[in-house]
Amino acid sequence: MANSDESLIRRFKNGDEESFKELVKRYQARIYSIVFAMMGDKNDADDICQEIFVKLYRSLYQFRGKSKFFTWLYRLTVNTCINAQNGRKRKLQTISLSHPVGESEQSLVEFIEQDGENCSIDILKNKELGMKINSAIDCLSDDLKEVFILREIEDLSYRELAKILQCSEGTIKSRLFRARDRLKEKLLPYINNS
Amino acid sequence: MKCRWSKENLSAYIDGELNIITGWIIKRHAKFCPECQKELNELQKISKLSKLLLIKEPEFDFYEQVREKLQQVKIAQQEKPEIAAERKSIERMWTFLPQSGKAALLVGVAALLFFLVIYPQIFPAPSLSIEQFEEEYLRSRETLPWVESPALSATLMSAERG
Numbered sequence A: 001m002a003n004s005d006e007s008l009i010r011r012f013k014n015g016d017e018e019s020f021k022e023l024v025k026r027y028q029a030r031i032y033s034i035v036f037a038m039m040g041d042k043n044d045a046d047d048i049c050q051e052i053f054v055k056l057y058r059s060l061y062q063f064r065g066k067s068k069f070f071t072w073l074y075r076l077t078v079n080t081c082i083n084a085q086n087g088r089k090r091k092l093q094t095i096s097l098s099h100p101v102g103e104s105e106q107s108l109v110e111f112i113e114q115d116g117e118n119c120s121i122d123i124l125k126n127k128e129l130g131m132k133i134n135s136a137i138d139c140l141s142d143d144l145k146e147v148f149i150l151r152e153i154e155d156l157s158y159r160e161l162a163k164i165l166q167c168s169e170g171t172i173k174s175r176l177f178r179a180r181d182r183l184k185e186k187l188l189p190y191i192n193n194s
Numbered sequence B: 001m002k003c004r005w006s007k008e009n010l011s012a013y014i015d016g017e018l019n020i021i022t023g024w025i026i027k028r029h030a031k032f033c034p035e036c037q038k039e040l041n042e043l044q045k046i047s048k049l050s051k052l053l054l055i056k057e058p059e060f061d062f063y064e065q066v067r068e069k070l071q072q073v074k075i076a077q078q079e080k081p082e083i084a085a086e087r088k089s090i091e092r093m094w095t096f097l098p099q100s101g102k103a104a105l106l107v108g109v110a111a112l113l114f115f116l117v118i119y120p121q122i123f124p125a126p127s128l129s130i131e132q133f134e135e136e137y138l139r140s141r142e143t144l145p146w147v148e149s150p151a152l153s154a155t156l157m158s159a160e161r162g
């Protein structure tokens, strides 16, 4: 029988390092998927994911088991991503002031915002559709993005999402509605023909 | 009115978050309303495709990378136990100091700062040793290579990415 999160944590607190390994292996793919989706970049995802598990290792002793472990871990993940994004935004602002972005450096985000009408549907391949969806998700505001990503990757209930993101279930419902509405608006020309 | 209400609830419907009655009403409405049925299909498609795209695997040696990073953090912390001890003892001193003592200390610091501004020549500035600074900087980089790389290279890296 597989060990529960709680029993692994108990063993870890008693000095069993192997149980930490088991926790990492259990959650690494899910945390990595969330971080990758939030950051939109592999290098960032690698670094931040490692940072999250280092933080986990160092704070696991303080975990009292008042909430479910995964709620706590996802909250740590979302917070770390938001902090990293804020840092990156500040950095990007500094750059854009000193180096105006050239035409060749047009981002996917701008691309999907512009080409909605002109792009002929027949030239779309699956890979391109994937790119469109990724950039449409990337275009969402942070509060809509985090709830959409957590819901789609983890299939978490509204109640669990509300605990992780510390808001009401009503807010979760309306954010998911708005997130999907925005995505539909951007992706409609592509999904009906895929 | 029904279509608008129905569309507002489709997202929660595909998540299975509506109560049985509301879910049943939506399901029935969509069955006979082509517009809502179309919207439901689109939402389900977006959800399915997003799921497929969002799920990723980290590198096979992810755990080993985490362990390595943990080691770096441990080494960096072991290097500075005396600083931590010093800070703790100062904190303890401050906590046990009576209110009047705290006030006197603050007045003293304020007076010192005041004289520092008015008569800077009384307090000669310590000379900054570039060699010492570089040595310390290199040592901190060796122990924590993933921490803050120099500002210039960080800027270049983000410029490349953008």
Ligand SMILES: [Zn+2]
Residues within 6 Å of the ligand: B002, B003, B004, B006, B029, B033, B035, B036, B037
């Ligand atoms: Zn309808």
